[in-house]
Amino acid sequence: RGMSCRQNFALANRRNSAATVIQSTVRGCGAASSFRKARSSAIKIQSKQRSAVHRASYDQLRVRLTQLQASIRAHLAMKRRRRAIASITLLQATARGMNCRRNLELDRSCLDEAAQTPLGSASGGQKDISPFKPGSLDTLSLAELARIWKSLLHHKAAIVEAYNAANKSASDFLPRDEFEAFLRFTVLYKVLWETFSKNEGHASKMSRTDFTRIASALGVTGDSDHAFDLMDERSKKSVSYEVLCTWMARSSRNLGALESLG
Known part of the structure; x- marks a missing residue:
């Protein structure tokens, strides 16, 4: 009986141990x-x-990319605008140049007639000016004067300076009553060219x-230093x-005789 009890006890211990292992395993799995x-x-x-x-980073990058694209588009648009403005300016200058060339229908005989005819009277002024601008007896444009005077002066800048010095009205046309002053300014510019x-x-x-x-x-x-x-x-x-001619035109009382046109 004692041996049987010990066997039963050992068996119970083994069962308890197995249950403990199973419980531990279950807990470990959980x-x-x-x-x-x-x-x-x-x-x-x-x-x-x-x-x-x-x-968030992607959204920030996308916003930055959108801003850069807008800046690039604005830069390209401004660049295209500048190019367009430059093209328009060039076309306008070309058109003005073509218009000036169409208006240059003068010859040297007109200058000879103007130089030999008194310009003080109204009739004399009309007689001199009418060949320069057909259809109008009162005004002359710079384009109409350029062809004759570029044969007397060596570059166009002198013509422009003489024209501006004589043209008191500061318009695009030279009135008849200022034409004689223009002739005398031209004489001054021609003489100064030869001595400068x-x-x-x-x-x-x-x-x-x-x-x-x-x-x-x-x-x-x-005093030449003061001048x-x-x-x-x-x-x-x-x-x-040009500076000398402008200063002399403003400072000189005697602008020369028309015969100096040669």
């Missing part, structure tokens, strides 16, 4: 399952967080030393032919 579930949930949360961060020289050739600019050396030949009286200072308003230490 813990592992819970851990896996918790880890999966954490991974999902982290993934969602990363996705949210990525979406350096090393036996026409000089584009002159220094103070060169100017004082030929000042008397140019008709400048008094140079009056002309050199921007202190460039040199004067150009």
Whole structure:
């Protein structure tokens, strides 16, 4: 009986031990399952967080890209606008040039007639001006004067300066009563071209030393240094032919005889 009791006790212990192992195994499986579930949930949360961060970064990048695209489009539009304005300006200048060429229907005989006929009377002025602008006896445009006077002056800038000096009304046309003044200004510009020289050739600019050396030949009286200072308003230490002509036209009372047109 004692042996039977010991056997039964041992068997009971083995059964209890097996139950304990089973319970421990069950608890371990539950813990592992819970851990896996918790880890999966954490991974999902982290993934969602990363996705949210990525979406925010993507949205910021997309906004920045949109801004850059808008800036590029605006830059290209402005560039195209500048090119269009430049093209329009070029076309307008070409059209004006073509119009000027159509208006240049003059010859040297008109100048000879104008130089030989008195311009003081109204009839004389009408007689001189009418060949220059058919259909109008009162005004002349710069384009209509250019062809004749470019044969007397060596570049167009002198014609423009003489025209502006004579044209008191500052319009696009020279009135008849200012035409004689224009002729006299042209004489002055022609004479000054021939005397505005350096090393036996026409000089584009002159220094103070060169100017004082030929000042008397140019008709400048008094202090030539003071005259140079009056002309050199921007202190460039040199004067150009156009500046000299403009200053002489404003300062000289006797602009020369019309016979000097030659």
